[in-house]
Amino acid sequence: MQAELIDIRNHLAQHAPFDELPEEMLDRVVASIEIAYYRAGSDILEFGQRNNWLLYIRSGAVEIYRRSGELYNRITEGEIFGQFGLLMNKTVRFPARAIEDCLVYRIPDQVFQYLWERDETFADFVEVEDRSRLRSALSRREKSNELMTSRVTRLISRAPVSAPCTVRLQEAARIMTEQGVSALLLMDEEGERPRLKGIITDRDLRTRAVTEALPSETPVSEIMSAGLIVTKAQSFIFEAMLTMLHNNVHHLPVMDNDEVRGVIALADIVKYESQSSLYLVGNIYHQNDIKGLKKISLDVRDSFVRMVNEDANSHMIGSAMAGIGRSFTQRLLALGEEKLGPPPVPYCFMALGSMARDEQLVVTDQDNAMILDDSFVPEEHDAYFLALAKFVSDGLDACGYTYCTGDIMATNQKWRQPLKVWKTYFTNWIQEPSGEALLNSNIFFDLDGIYGENDFAEQLKTLVAEQAQGSQRFLALLARNALNRTPPLGFFRTFVMEEDGKHNKTFNLKRRGTAPLSDLIRVHALACGSRAQNSFERLKAIAETRLIPEDGVGNLRDALEFISIVRIRHQALAIEAGREPDNNVRPEDLSPFERSHLKDAFQVVSNAQKFLKFRYTAQVSRHV
Amino acid sequence: MSELGDTRKTHWPDELAQLEEQARDGRLQTFYQAGCVAPETAIAEAPLVALDFETTGLDPDKHSIVSIGLVPFTLAGIQLGMGRHWVVRPQLPLHQTSITIHGITHTDIDQAPDLNDVLNEVLEAMAGRIAVVHYRSIERKFFNVAMQWRLGEGIHFPLIDTMAIEAHLHPDRIPTRWQKLTGKKPVSIRLADSRQRYGLPHYAAHNALIDAIATAELLQAQVLHHFGPQTPVSDLWL
Numbered sequence: 001m002q003a004e005l006i007d008i009r010n011h012l013a014q015h016a017p018f019d020e021l022p023e024e025m026l027d028r029v030v031a032s033i034e035i036a037y038y039r040a041g042s043d044i045l046e047f048g049q050r051n052n053w054l055l056y057i058r059s060g061a062v063e064i065y066r067r068s069g070e071l072y073n074r075i076t077e078g079e080i081f082g083q084f085g086l087l088m089n090k091t092v093r094f095p096a097r098a099i100e101d102c103l104v105y106r107i108p109d110q111v112f113q114y115l116w117e118r119d120e121t122f123a124d125f126v127e128v129e130d131r132s133r134l135r136s137a138l139s140r141r142e143k144s145n146e147l148m149t150s151r152v153t154r155l156i157s158r159a160p161v162s163a164p165c166t167v168r169l170q171e172a173a174r175i176m177t178e179q180g181v182s183a184l185l186l187m188d189e190e191g192e193r194p195r196l197k198g199i200i201t202d203r204d205l206r207t208r209a210v211t212e213a214l215p216s217e218t219p220v221s222e223i224m225s226a227g228l229i230v231t232k233a234q235s236f237i238f239e240a241m242l243t244m245l246h247n248n249v250h251h252l253p254v255m256d257n258d259e260v261r262g263v264i265a266l267a268d269i270v271k272y273e274s275q276s277s278l279y280l281v282g283n284i285y286h287q288n289d290i291k292g293l294k295k296i297s298l299d300v301r302d303s304f305v306r307m308v309n310e311d312a313n314s315h316m317i318g319s320a321m322a323g324i325g326r327s328f329t330q331r332l333l334a335l336g337e338e339k340l341g342p343p344p345v346p347y348c349f350m351a352l353g354s355m356a357r358d359e360q361l362v363v364t365d366q367d368n369a370m371i372l373d374d375s376f377v378p379e380e381h382d383a384y385f386l387a388l389a390k391f392v393s394d395g396l397d398a399c400g401y402t403y404c405t406g407d408i409m410a411t412n413q414k415w416r417q418p419l420k421v422w423k424t425y426f427t428n429w430i431q432e433p434s435g436e437a438l439l440n441s442n443i444f445f446d447l448d449g450i451y452g453e454n455d456f457a458e459q460l461k462t463l464v465a466e467q468a469q470g471s472q473r474f475l476a477l478l479a480r481n482a483l484n485r486t487p488p489l490g491f492f493r494t495f496v497m498e499e500d501g502k503h504n505k506t507f508n509l510k511r512r513g514t515a516p517l518s519d520l521i522r523v524h525a526l527a528c529g530s531r532a533q534n535s536f537e538r539l540k541a542i543a544e545t546r547l548i549p550e551d552g553v554g555n556l557r558d559a560l561e562f563i564s565i566v567r568i569r570h571q572a573l574a575i576e577a578g579r580e581p582d583n584n585v586r587p588e589d590l591s592p593f594e595r596s597h598l599k600d601a602f603q604v605v606s607n608a609q610k611f612l613k614f615r616y617t618a619q620v621s622r623h624v
Numbered sequence: 625m626s627e628l629g630d631t632r633k634t635h636w637p638d639e640l641a642q643l644e645e646q647a648r649d650g651r652l653q654t655f656y657q658a659g660c661v662a663p664e665t666a667i668a669e670a671p672l673v674a675l676d677f678e679t680t681g682l683d684p685d686k687h688s689i690v691s692i693g694l695v696p697f698t699l700a701g702i703q704l705g706m707g708r709h710w711v712v713r714p715q716l717p718l719h720q721t722s723i724t725i726h727g728i729t730h731t732d733i734d735q736a737p738d739l740n741d742v743l744n745e746v747l748e749a750m751a752g753r754i755a756v757v758h759y760r761s762i763e764r765k766f767f768n769v770a771m772q773w774r775l776g777e778g779i780h781f782p783l784i785d786t787m788a789i790e791a792h793l794h795p796d797r798i799p800t801r802w803q804k805l806t807g808k809k810p811v812s813i814r815l816a817d818s819r820q821r822y823g824l825p826h827y828a829a830h831n832a833l834i835d836a837i838a839t840a841e842l843l844q845a846q847v848l849h850h851f852g853p854q855t856p857v858s859d860l861w862l
Contacts, residue, residue, distance in 0.1 A: 004693065004709045004833035011825075034701035035837070037824075037844035059825040101823035103841060106701065 005030050008105075011058065015078035017125035025119060032111040038098040045082060045096040052090060053106040055082040060102030065095045074099070083126045086112050087593035089569070116592050123592075152240045152254050153233050155269065156262030160253070164189045165197045165224065169209050170216035172200060183251040183263050186224055196260050198224035201251050230255045231264075238316060241269055245281060245323025246358075248330055284327045289335065290395045293328060297399035300324055301575050304362050308572035314564035315536050318359040325355050326450050328399050329368070329392060333451045336391040343388070344381045345373040348449045348456035352408060356448035357518065358534045359564075362571055363581050366393065366401040367408045367443055369415040371456040376418040385416055408443055419456050423463060430467045433474045439481050445522055446533050461531050468526040472616075475527050479616035482519035483609050487512050487602035496587060509570065510583040513563040513598075516605055520612050521556065524548060527616070535560060548611065559604035566594055636660050636754075636782040636861060649775045651744055658751035660782050663858030667847055668699045670857045672784070673753040674840035676832045677763050680714050684769040688714030689739060693832025694749055697756075697840045699853055708749055709833040711736040715773065740774050754861055755783040758815045758839045784860045786842045790818045793850065818842055822849065 009030045012018040018026060034053075038044055038060070045051055047067050057077050064073040064081055072094055075081060085092050086109055115122045162185035163175055176184050183201045187194035200220050208214070208223040229247045231240045233256040240252055250266040266282055280296065280303050287293045303324070307317050333349055352367040354360045370385060389410035397403050410416050417425075429441050445464065449457025468474060488496045488507050496504040521535045521542070530541035536557065543553040570589070571581035587595060637659055644656035661670050673696045681687030695707040713736045739746075757763040760783055768778040790813035791797070797811035812818070815838060816826065822845035827834050847853065851860070 002707055002709050002833055004829070004831040005704060005707065007827045007829045007834055008704065008837075031705040033704040035697075035704065035841060035844075036701050037822075037841060037848060039845075039848045042848075060823055101845065103824055 008033070008058075011078070012056070012105075015056075017080075017122045020121040021115070021119060025115060029107060029111060029115070032108050034106045034108075036104050036106055038102045038104060040098055040100050040102075043095065043097050044102070044104065045085075045092045045094070047092055047095045049092045050090055051082055051085050051092045052109040053082055054080055054086060054109070054112045055096070056080050056105040056107060058103040058105050060098060060100040060104075062096050062102060062104075063099050065097070067093070067095070080126075083112070087116075087126070087591055089573075089591060113592060123596075150237050151233070152231055152235050152237055152252075152264055153261060155237065155264045156254060157268075158262065160185050160260045160262050162187050162194070162196075162260070163220075164194075165219075165221050167220050168216065169205075169214060169218045169220055169223070172220045173205060173209075173216075176202070176205075181263075182265060182267075184220075185253060185260060185263065186220060193258075195258065196228065196230075196253060196255070197221075198228055199251060199253060199263070200224055203250065228253070232256075233261050237269060240264060242319050242323065242358075244269075245320065245326070248327065250282075281324060281327045284324070284331050287331060290332075290398055293331060293395065294398045297328070300400065301362055301581075305572045305575050308568055314561050314568060315358075315534075317568055318354075318357075318361065318564070319534075321362065321364075322351075322355045322358045322360040325360050325364070325401060326351060328396060328401070330451050332392045332395040333388070335395075336388045339391065340384060340387055343452075344384055345375050346453045347372045347385065348453040349392070349410065349451040350457050351448050351450045353443045353446050355450075356446040356533050359514075359518065361568060362575070363583065364401060365404045366396045367404050368392075368410050369408070369444075369447075370410040370417075371422050371449075371453075371460070372416070372418045373453070373456075374418045374420050382413075382416070386411065386413075389416060406440070406443075419459065422456075422460055426460060426463050427467065430464070430471050430474045433471070433477045435477050435480065438474075438477050439484075442478075442481065442519070442522075445478075445526065446518075448533055464526065465529050465531045469529040475523060476616045478526065479520075479523045479612050482516065482523050483613055485511055485516045485519070486609065487516065487605045506584045506586045508583045509563060509567040509585050513602070513605065514560065514567060516609065517556065517560050517563065520605075520608055521560075523612060523616065548615075552608070552611070555604045556608055559601040559608075562597055562601045563605075566590070566598060633858065634782070634861075635663060636858075637662060639780070640782075643780060646777075648777055651747055652771075652775070652777070652779060655747040655751050655779075655781075660752065660754055661857060664856045666854045667851070667857055667860060668853035670698070671753045672697050672699075672756050672840070672843070673750050674702075674756045674836040674843070675750070675763050675783075676757065676835040676839060677766055678832045678835075679762060679766055682762075684765040687766075689766050689770055690714050690733065691832040692739075692742075692746060693834070693836040694746070695833065695836050695840055696749060696753060699844055699847055702837060702840045702844075704837070707833050707837065708745070709831065710742045710746070712739040712742060713737065738774075739770055750781065754857060755781055756839055756843050757783055757785055758818075758835070758842065759787040760785040760862060782861045784843065784857075785862055786818065786839055786846060787813050787815070788862065789843075789846050789850075789860070793846075815839065815842065819845075822846070 009026055012029060013026060018029065021029070035058070044055065044062060057075060057079055059077055061074065061076040062081060063071060064075065066072045081094070081096055082092075084094060090109065116126065117123075161175065161179045161181045163172060165186035165188055167186070172184055176182070183199055185196060186198045186200060188197040198221070200223065204223050209218070214223070229243060229249050229252065231243055231252045231254055233254050243252060244250065244266060251263055253263050254261045280299055283296050284293065287296060300321075304317065304321060307320060312320075329349065329351065337343065348371040350369045350371055352369060354364060355367070370389060372381070372385065393403065393409050393411045403409065408415060426444070429438060429444070447457060447460060449455070496507045518535045521538050524542045524547055525532060525538035528542055528545040528547050530538055532538045532541050539553050539557050542548060543550060566585075567583060570585055574581040590598065640656045640659050644653055647653045647656055673694055676693045677689045678691040679687050679689050689712055692710045692712065693708070695702055695704070697703065711732050713733050755763065764783060768780065771777065771779040794811045794813065797813065799808040799810055815835065819838060819842050820826070822842065824838070824841055824845060827838055847855065
């Protein structure tokens with residue numbers, strides 16, 4: 001630095017975080033500064049713009065906004081801004097505007113990173129400051145994502161239209177036409193007050209009444225959808241969207257305790273958020289062949305990237321992607337049934353692994369199975385189910401859900417069995433466990449019925465929930481398996497440090513991060529008899545039983561969310577750059593912020609694995 | 625914008641080409657050869673260099689340059705790391721008064737090189753750029769006389785004068801006698817006072833480099849406030 005610049009250096013030296021910097025670092029900062037002048041009212045940083053500067057206000061005042069346009073902060077001489085974007089992905093998160101004429105010192109990202117890596121006080125300042133800002137930023141950012149923050153009641157535009165459930169088809173159709181609604185609520189009027197019994201939709205009328213040519217005198221109760229799916233008035237629109245995705249329904253009665261407040265339709269949400277993944281799902285149901293589905297599957301990645309850019313959290317993204325995968329499967333099954341005729345015996349098509357856990361991303365293979373009714377006779381019926389399974393599996397492969405390398409698919413006869421056989425499978429796994437068999441069947445402990453007789457899958461869930469918690473040996477072996485994959489010991493700017501001291505260039509965020517986490521969360525969840533499949537839901541169940549200390553649960557949740565979101569962002573960046581997304585990350589591709597927090601997250605995983613070992617495997621030696 | 629000073633507009637690319645032909649000193653030839661941007665170039669696109677001399681007095685024939693500060697910049701940004709500062713030995717006695725202003729002592733000057741020894745570096749930093757100064761009489765005249773004295777030929781170069789811009793913006797800055805009676809104060813177009821009008825900070829220290837930076841900042845502010853980034857450089861250069 002030129003001695004003549006002392007005036008500029010002195011100004012920086014009076015303000016945090018520069019006040020604590022050693023002289024030679026401060027000199028380096030001064031030498032790197034680029035000075036810019038902004039008139040009052042002009043934009044300094046615009047949302048989404050790339051930014052490679054840390055900005056320091058030499059004179060004037062600046063307002064920082066949330067992306068919704070709401071004022072977030074007002075800062076003045078000697079204060080910095082822009083560091084949040086530098087720590088994340090060099091993209092402006094908080095737009096900034098000069099509210100007075102401003103002289104701004106711009107410090108290049110390179111120097112910022114240099115200080116961040118070498119000076120702890122500096123790193124602490126920008127980061128701690130940022131962590132608190134990040135937290136408030138996250139909660140506020142969610143506010144701007146209205147799907148996540150608006151209640152479903154906001155979508156209700158009229159009082160519910162209902163009829164007694166004894167009404168005939170013709171009368172029901174007349175009411176719907178007259179009132180201009182696409183769904184009619186059916187009330188049980190026997191009791192003191194009418195109670196919601198079911199719902200009938202346009203689609204029910206078309207597909208069931210009309211195509212099956214039912215007489216107009218048929219009572220609606222005969223075609224009424226069984227198993228009423230509703231949402232609570234307190235639910236967020238996002239939750240209602242997930243309920244629709246999960247259950248493949250397009251209308252949801254909104255309940256305030258026992259009372260119906262109204263009905264929301266898929267179209268209401270799509271109107272609200274035309275870019276939502278529901279829109280894609282809606283399109284899936286309109287396709288009549290694999291070719292059409294394949295074409296739509298090209299939009300899945302766009303939908304994924306959009307959610308990432310809209311700052312959705314990993315739970316939301318995982319659920320939406322699983323919902324999309326589920327819809328493809330459901331549509332393929334319906335098309336398969338159209339082609340092959342109705343199934344000879346009832347069956348349930350079951351999703352396994354990440355789809356069942358609602359934790360699916362874009363790089364995923366298919367894991368599925370079929371539970372057949374116990375009246376199943378292989379010689380008579382299996383040809384049908386094999387053909388159906390093959391149709392679905394090929395279709396999924398065409399839509400980007402590649403075949404499962406471990407052959408865990410309904411096309412494999414072993415995984416296409418009657419309910420009673422499935423019950424034996426699970427009972428054997430739990431009561432007579434062997435390490436290796438369990439390793440291969442791990443994936444079956446994340447299961448979800450997605451088509452047909454979903455009750456079959458529920459029965460299996462019940463069996464698991466009841467038996468698993470009592471089998472110490474099962475839990476111990478499951479725990480031991482969960483320790484097979486460990487997080488990296490640490491990593492530096494350019495390499496990963498392994499436990500044996502080896503250096504690697506990359507690490508797999510799934511194998512080393514999210515998978516070990518969901519494995520160990522599964523063990524705890526089974527130990528406490530939970531029926532939940534999603535890792536975050538399982539953590540809630542674990543917290544309630546106090547199986548592990550409360551802050552332990554919180555740490556696991558944060559670690560899972562952080563590793564997942566880094567993984568998600570890594571894949572979204574690859575897609576945007578036109579590369580094939582994967583799970584392999586080079587430390588140098590991560591921002592210092594991500595590196596530092598990933599280290600913390602891996603530490604949480606490592607500690608949780610130690611606890612798991614102590615908690616379950618220790619008991620095995622005592623009990624077995 | 626002929627009001628900015630000279631009524632006769634110089635076509636600087638042509639002028640520099642002509643100067644190159646006339647020059648005898650190789651350093652000057654190289655400097656002129658670098659030329660400058662076309663007159664219609666937007667100010668936002670033009671490479672600029674803020675230049676400031678500290679001198680022993682105001683008369684180029686009696687006084688000398690003691691230090692030179694410069695910083696290349698554009699309308700979008702001033703890179704401090706590119707800033708340069710030289711103390712040079714004056715050929716004429718150092719006036720007692722100027723010492724206090726510049727903080728440059730006899731000891732500094734005794735060890736300083738002659739302008740001729742750093743000329744190459746100064747010209748290299750200025751080459752191809754339009755100089756920006758506050759009060760062109762100092763930099764233009766002192767540089768010219770110093771070259772005449774040393775090389776037997778002068779130097780001429782395009783420049784933008786931030787003080788001339790302020791003078792143009794405040795044509796009635798000197799109150800009439802009547803106005804003085806009614807309390808009107810004159811508008812100062814000195815560097816520090818001009819900067820204040822644009823909300824630019826006060827620099828405590830004074831040296832050629834800081835003043836060059838201060839001048840660069842002032843031009844950024846002037847252009848954004850009064851002219852706009854698309855203004856052709858020929859509207860501003862003199």
